[in-house]
Amino acid sequence: MLAFLKKDVRVLLRDRTELLVLLLMPVILTGILGFALKGMFGENQVNLMMTVAVVNQSDAEVDEENFLQEIEKSPMPKEARKALQEAATSVEPYAMLEGVFEDEEVKEIIETKEMDLEEAKEALKEEEVSAIIVVPESFTYDVLNKMLLEQGDGSELEVIKSTHAPLSAGVFEDIISRFVDTVNLETAIAKATQTTVASRETVEPVNEMPIGSKITVTDQKPITSLEYYSIGMTAMFALFAASTIASKAYVETYQHVLDRILLSGKHPANYLSGKAISTTVIVFIQVVLLFTIARVVMQVFADRSWAFFGGMLVIALVFSICVGALASLLTALTVKSKSNAIPSMFSGGVVTLFALLGGSFMPVSNMPELFKTLGNWTPNGIMLNVLLQWAQGLGMDFITPMLGRLLLISVVLFGISILIFSKRRAA
Amino acid sequence: MLETTSLKKVFKKHLAVDDVSLYLDKGESVGLLGPNGAGKSTTISMISSLVKPTAGDVTWDGKSVVKQPGVIREYLGVVPQEIALYKELTAVENLKFFGRVYGLKGRALTERMESVLELVGLTERKNDLVKNYSGGMQRRINIAVALLHEPEIIIMDEPTVGIDPQSRNYILEMVQKLNREKGMTVLYTSHYMEEVERLCDRIYIMDHGKVIATGTKQELTSILSSEETIVLELDRPYPELKSELADLEEVHRVVETEKGMKLITPKNSKLLSKVFQVAERHQAQIVSVNVQIPTLEDVFLHLTGRKLRD
Numbered sequence: 166m167l168a169f170l171k172k173d174v175r176v177l178l179r180d181r182t183e184l185l186v187l188l189l190m191p192v193i194l195t196g197i198l199g200f201a202l203k204g205m206f207g208e209n210q211v212n213l214m215m216t217v218a219v220v221n222q223s224d225a226e227v228d229e230e231n232f233l234q235e236i237e238k239s240p241m242p243k244e245a246r247k248a249l250q251e252a253a254t255s256v257e258p259y260a261m262l263e264g265v266f267e268d269e270e271v272k273e274i275i276e277t278k279e280m281d282l283e284e285a286k287e288a289l290k291e292e293e294v295s296a297i298i299v300v301p302e303s304f305t306y307d308v309l310n311k312m313l314l315e316q317g318d319g320s321e322l323e324v325i326k327s328t329h330a331p332l333s334a335g336v337f338e339d340i341i342s343r344f345v346d347t348v349n350l351e352t353a354i355a356k357a358t359q360t361t362v363a364s365r366e367t368v369e370p371v372n373e374m375p376i377g378s379k380i381t382v383t384d385q386k387p388i389t390s391l392e393y394y395s396i397g398m399t400a401m402f403a404l405f406a407a408s409t410i411a412s413k414a415y416v417e418t419y420q421h422v423l424d425r426i427l428l429s430g431k432h433p434a435n436y437l438s439g440k441a442i443s444t445t446v447i448v449f450i451q452v453v454l455l456f457t458i459a460r461v462v463m464q465v466f467a468d469r470s471w472a473f474f475g476g477m478l479v480i481a482l483v484f485s486i487c488v489g490a491l492a493s494l495l496t497a498l499t500v501k502s503k504s505n506a507i508p509s510m511f512s513g514g515v516v517t518l519f520a521l522l523g524g525s526f527m528p529v530s531n532m533p534e535l536f537k538t539l540g541n542w543t544p545n546g547i548m549l550n551v552l553l554q555w556a557q558g559l560g561m562d563f564i565t566p567m568l569g570r571l572l573l574i575s576v577v578l579f580g581i582s583i584l585i586f587s588k589r590r591a592a
Numbered sequence: 593m594l595e596t597t598s599l600k601k602v603f604k605k606h607l608a609v610d611d612v613s614l615y616l617d618k619g620e621s622v623g624l625l626g627p628n629g630a631g632k633s634t635t636i637s638m639i640s641s642l643v644k645p646t647a648g649d650v651t652w653d654g655k656s657v658v659k660q661p662g663v664i665r666e667y668l669g670v671v672p673q674e675i676a677l678y679k680e681l682t683a684v685e686n687l688k689f690f691g692r693v694y695g696l697k698g699r700a701l702t703e704r705m706e707s708v709l710e711l712v713g714l715t716e717r718k719n720d721l722v723k724n725y726s727g728g729m730q731r732r733i734n735i736a737v738a739l740l741h742e743p744e745i746i747i748m749d750e751p752t753v754g755i756d757p758q759s760r761n762y763i764l765e766m767v768q769k770l771n772r773e774k775g776m777t778v779l780y781t782s783h784y785m786e787e788v789e790r791l792c793d794r795i796y797i798m799d800h801g802k803v804i805a806t807g808t809k810q811e812l813t814s815i816l817s818s819e820e821t822i823v824l825e826l827d828r829p830y831p832e833l834k835s836e837l838a839d840l841e842e843v844h845r846v847v848e849t850e851k852g853m854k855l856i857t858p859k860n861s862k863l864l865s866k867v868f869q870v871a872e873r874h875q876a877q878i879v880s881v882n883v884q885i886p887t888l889e890d891v892f893l894h895l896t897g898r899k900l901r902d
Binding site for chain 1 (some may be wrong): 665673685689694737
């Protein structure tokens, strides 16, 4: 097997065109895309300063009073009424929202101004504010009613974004979503407590929340565009190694080198395994080289620990195994068809499709759900997701299922390639 | 030692090899002569266990190669028509790779590499990339790889195609040396009649997938013992001349050659005056006339009506 590995690596090293494609192209594209699409990743901190109009159409005190009176009138036992009244006075939804804007980090980028709705819309039009948040009438009452009594539809904070500062408005929307998230989580915990359920695992997902909005903000570390594309381009260009190896297999077939190898008495599976192992090693070296170049030249992942890079190596190895299995499948199909069409089609079309679905060109978050699902089954898409999650600080436990999926795909691909190759030799 | 019995191979609807039976004894040098597309390569692919026959069998020391391909592979060296090497690697790197594939390693591998490099005369160029070799040198290293594991029998599929006369002569001398001095059994396919004549003890002539004649060179040419060949060299082509010469009663066959025509006629037919008369009628300038004893080429022409290199 070592002979096959040495030979494949030597043959590849002497093919300068392929080397340029596998090593130089991803570096160039990472640089171009990383700098060109920097704005997509929220790295322009200077532009994030914004003023937000707060349109408060509710009266928290009146709402709370109304809610307390309603409880007082209700036929529930005295103790329950007392508990709910205490809960209502301690929750204070509007105060929680105000608390968000009082947070030191938020204050650094968001200045709030109270306005009525007409004033706020005018200010938005004149580009004096980046967004408006509308707190609707009886906000506190509706939230408490839904939160504590599970009555009504809850309330909904409305965010009106400007088009002149989409990035700032997006950040603001994310902050509001995080607030909504927190309130909803507290509601879920409150419900679990009310129903005296002890275990956290049995907290059921709450579909109807007291405050409506979309949830997008996470607490994970931010990824820069250069970091994103250094992973995305590496994942994409590693796939080209599979088609390169399959193309070499085509040359071996038509020049009868493969026949010469088989005449030595070697089992055909040895040849395929050789291809898979060679590709695995070549891709692993390629990935490590590309990340090293990105780290040294582009300063990506600059503040990361050795443990972080150790994890990256593990992920790179699993990904390389998967590309190795893919190479063996392409090789088997190439040898069976006795044509270079399969590797050509793969490198000319399938890699681009995989790159698109897997998010190598741009984040898949805005793509249709079907595309995202398909992308999550492409080797490059999985590699990208896993590395992004790892880079955002999610632990090995979190990414292990995705690595398992990569290994599962590898086993299936290699199994199919053995079946195809065995049939070819038996023909 | 090696025998094929009624070998047949059909690719989809095309009958490539039809009922081919042949044998090789130990130490023999046997030629498989035929034009391109005659079925030679398919036949040797079946013999070497790379292609499974549609019908028939190949046996090596009485054991079926079709049922157990492994019985012959260890003893067999194959030189394909193509340069079956990694051209991006050096000669030494190629030899090392194939040697290891054959299970050779360490000192044994080094010794074998040195030995075959010396045999093919490439010791001094052993560290050059194969793609930088001339066509003849590539052919020689192609042969060297097949000899690495010291096979008992070597099958060579047109090993001199497309190379200069000097390299061709080198290869032919090498094959003779392997057969006569080292006792290696050789199955040599070619469409060059003179190569087969020079190298082989016995010859099988193939056409359209069938063996159409077999024997030693003398046995084959004796098919035409009652005939002779008149070779006419003309100053330019005269297409209308061919049909009129063919109509002459004593002429068995007429074939156009590069420089003129070839006529197969009965021995001592005294036909030359009639040939000159026909040529004069067509105002054809005869540059030279040669009367030859039949060659294998003529035998092939006699049997098929075509030239070997048609």
